[in-house]
Every structure is written in C-alpha cells, then in structure tokens.
Amino acid sequence: MRVRKSWCGVLVVFLFIQLVWMPVQDAAASAGPPGLSAEGAALIDVASGRILYSKNGSKKMRIASLTKTMTAIVAIENGQLKDQVTVPPEAVGVEGSSIYLKKNEKLSLEELLYGLMLRSGNDAAVTVATHVGGSVPGFVYMMNEKAALIGMTHTNFNNPHGLDDSNMHYSTAEDMAKLSAYALRNPTFRQIVSTKVKDISWEGEEYDRRLLNKNKMLHLYNGADGVKTGYTKLAKRCLAASATRDGRQLATITLNASDDWNDSAKMLDWGFQHFSTKQLVSLGQSIQPESFVKVEEGTHLVTTNAFTYPLQADEEDDVQKRVVMSESVITDKMNGQLIGFLQFHLKDQMIGQVPLKVQVDTPTWVHQQMAVAPTFWQQFWNLVAGGLFRA
Incomplete structure (x- = not known):
C-alpha cells in the first residue's frame, strides 16, 4: 500500500513537472528556426x-x-x-x-x-x-x-x-x-x-x-x-x-x-x-506633445512620414512612443518648421523615429486678409452686407 502511494506521488510530481515545462518548451521552440547546420x-x-x-x-x-x-x-x-x-x-x-x-x-x-x-x-x-x-x-x-x-x-x-x-x-x-x-x-x-x-x-x-x-x-x-x-x-x-x-x-x-x-x-x-509589418504611425498624423509644452490654439504637431516595423504578435504592446521637442512653446509663426521627433522604443531600445513639424489650421482667404488689416476688411464687408440687404 505504501509502495502504491509512493508511485502515485512520483506520478503526480512527474505530471506536474510536465505541465510546468510544456509552455516553456513551446516558447523555446518558437524562439528561432530549429536544427540549423550553420556555425x-x-x-x-x-x-x-x-x-x-x-x-x-x-x-x-x-x-x-x-x-x-x-x-x-x-x-x-x-x-x-x-x-x-x-x-x-x-x-x-x-x-x-x-x-x-x-x-x-x-x-x-x-x-x-x-x-x-x-x-x-x-x-x-x-x-x-x-x-x-x-x-x-x-x-x-x-x-x-x-x-x-x-x-x-x-x-x-x-x-x-x-x-x-x-x-x-x-x-x-x-x-x-x-x-x-x-x-x-x-x-x-x-x-x-x-x-x-x-x-x-x-x-x-x-x-x-x-x-x-x-x-x-x-x-x-x-x-x-x-x-x-x-x-x-x-x-x-x-x-x-x-x-x-x-x-x-x-x-x-x-x-x-x-x-x-x-x-x-x-x-x-x-x-x-x-513577424509581420506593423504601421506604428501614419503620414500627417497629429501627435500630442508632452503636457508641459504649450501649443497655441489652431496649431498641431504632425508626422512628416509613416513608420512601419516588423514585430512578432506579442511585441506590439511593448512598443513605447516618446515625443522629443526642441521647443516648449508652439505658435502659428512656426508653421512648417521641424521641431522634434516621435521616437519608438522596443524593450528599452530605440527602433526608429519620425520628424515632427508644426502645422497651422489653414484659414480662408478672407480670414487671412482680415488678419492683416481687420479694420479695413470689416468696414468693407459691412458695406457689402448693407447693400445686399437693401437690394
């Protein structure tokens, strides 16, 4: 009876070891192509x-x-x-x-x-x-x-x-x-x-x-x-x-x-x-800078190109994005300027970066002109509106 219990105990331990090691063996098998002859x-x-x-x-x-x-x-x-x-x-x-x-x-x-x-x-x-x-x-x-x-x-x-x-x-x-x-x-x-x-x-x-x-x-x-x-x-x-x-x-x-x-x-x-190629950012994508960076209303940071990278299925969530800036205040006068990078890191290693530029929402021609001479254009549109109303 004691012998039988001993063998049962050994069998339980053996099965437990198999269950523990099976996932590890599977993971190791997928770590690379097996059986290469090359040195x-x-x-x-x-x-x-x-x-x-x-x-x-x-x-x-x-x-x-x-x-x-x-x-x-x-x-x-x-x-x-x-x-x-x-x-x-x-x-x-x-x-x-x-x-x-x-x-x-x-x-x-x-x-x-x-x-x-x-x-x-x-x-x-x-x-x-x-x-x-x-x-x-x-x-x-x-x-x-x-x-x-x-x-x-x-x-x-x-x-x-x-x-x-x-x-x-x-x-x-x-x-x-x-x-x-x-x-x-x-x-x-x-x-x-x-x-x-x-x-x-x-x-x-x-x-x-x-x-x-x-x-x-x-x-x-x-x-x-x-x-x-x-x-x-x-x-x-x-x-x-x-x-x-x-x-x-x-x-x-x-x-x-x-x-x-x-x-x-x-x-x-x-x-x-x-491995499959993943697009981590697209061309012209708006990027939010760090909270301490002041961005003027109507002004954005956008990417100058897309970035793709080969990743395994379980790696995509490990990719970290970091915005590196050369300025702490972004205004519309910087329109079109390159002022930073969107960096991509995988397991503490930088795998690439995309330049960031300033983009300002484009106003209409009238708004652009009114921004130059607001008093003149305001009077002009008042006269036009008045004439149309009388007509």
Whole structure:
C-alpha cells in the first residue's frame, strides 16, 4: 500500500513537472528556426534593417565569396555601368571561380558585375576593383570605408573576392546581413542578383558567355530573389539568400553551413511566419506633445512620414512612443518648421523615429486678409452686407 502511494506521488510530481515545462518548451521552440547546420547565421528584415534571428551572429568568421556583395555595391555606387573596362593582366588566371577573362579584353562594368555575382568570377572581381578603385588596395580601402558607414563593426576586407589569403579578411553573420539588406535596397544590385540566366559579350569568340546563376535558392524557394553563394576550403559553404512575399523582403546569412539551402529556407519560413509589418504611425498624423509644452490654439504637431516595423504578435504592446521637442512653446509663426521627433522604443531600445513639424489650421482667404488689416476688411464687408440687404 505504501509502495502504491509512493508511485502515485512520483506520478503526480512527474505530471506536474510536465505541465510546468510544456509552455516553456513551446516558447523555446518558437524562439528561432530549429536544427540549423550553420556555425553562424542571421536573418534580417531588409526594409527596416532589424535582425530577426541570430546564431553566433557576432562571431568573426571567413565569408568566402559573400565578399562580392560588397564589391558589387561599391562598384555600382562609384562606377558607371556603361563604362568600357579593359581587363588588366593581374586579373587573368586568378584562382577559383572564373568567367575566363582574357588580357586586354573589353567588357562593360555592368557585364562584369553579372559575371561577378552570377558566376562568382574572381577574375571579374579583380577587374572591377582595378577599374573602380584604381588598384586592388585602393578598392579594398573603399570597401572598408563603406563597411564602416553601414555599421559593420566586426568586419575587415582584405581583397575583393574572398579567397583565403590571410586572417585579415573576415566578417560576421550579422554584419553580412546588414550588408545584404543595404545592397538589396539598390535597384541595380537587386536586378543583378535576382537574374537566373544572363548572356554577356566574349570578345574574340563566336558566341557570348552564358552565365547561369549559382544560387539554387532562386529555383528552390518561392519568392527567392538573391543574393550570393560562397565557398573556400577554410570558410566552407556560405550563403546569402533573400526572398520577397506580400511586399516583405527578408535576407539570410549562413556561414560554414553543411546544409545551407535548407538552413536558409528554414529561416525565411520562420521569419515570414512569426513577424509581420506593423504601421506604428501614419503620414500627417497629429501627435500630442508632452503636457508641459504649450501649443497655441489652431496649431498641431504632425508626422512628416509613416513608420512601419516588423514585430512578432506579442511585441506590439511593448512598443513605447516618446515625443522629443526642441521647443516648449508652439505658435502659428512656426508653421512648417521641424521641431522634434516621435521616437519608438522596443524593450528599452530605440527602433526608429519620425520628424515632427508644426502645422497651422489653414484659414480662408478672407480670414487671412482680415488678419492683416481687420479694420479695413470689416468696414468693407459691412458695406457689402448693407447693400445686399437693401437690394
């Protein structure tokens, strides 16, 4: 009897533990996509730049040919796509992936960028770098300068192609996600990386080069539209992928991932499922300032643009709005002036802000004129009203 009671007690305790831990396990399961093979990974919302998921996201790692994302965007922003570029001797025969450029061959910069991003041509990378930067070291300087501007704080580029030449060439999953998001906002870059097949010139040959994009995600994943594959013996398999659904674009980074295609698909699925874009304020919306700010009658604070942000279902109530003002008294003489910001905070972190301007209720033309010369216009309207009455 005592044994039976003991077992019943153990069973009750066991069931209680199960009931307590079930919600915790469910919550943990929804914390991110499970079972990723990647050593480093990140998922980003392209429009807002919010990192939605990260695994070892700040760990410095080799990035192989994902480097060429930076090479391409620096070239697009600093070069002319129609420029005719001459292939320099140092670009011919560069090891690894190639589009088989010949010494002194001429192609447009745009054609070279397709060779760079679709076929990962290392010879194209050196040619682009020499043309845009004057030399490979000059172009690498431009790459690192752009990385700093984007906010890639744990990144250093040492070449334009990503070959394993030293320990001075590295980045992180989160930094590369920031780079992908930045580059994908450029329409030229977006067009190039979403192209599956492209023909470019081949000087001295009877036919053109046909470039087939190495990025299998363009065929494997619904809505896929970028970005870049990568591999070296030391970096292993790397992938930057992106997809757009219902107007929302997400991008992923996987570093040292044996199952990179599935890793990327899992992260994209998870991101589209668990996050939705919420409009937190609309254009021209009237905003109430702090109570200590004196606002003249007929005068309002309005937003100069809308603000949207990707949020999980349980996060919207956690967003806090704060009005920051440069003035404590608002008058109609400030009409149209920018005098503050509406800031948005999520978990004590500012996620964005919208400028606020002064807007005055627009009076009629007569009221405007009467405000300038009230005595004259009052007499005028008295005469008009009197004449109409007599008539």
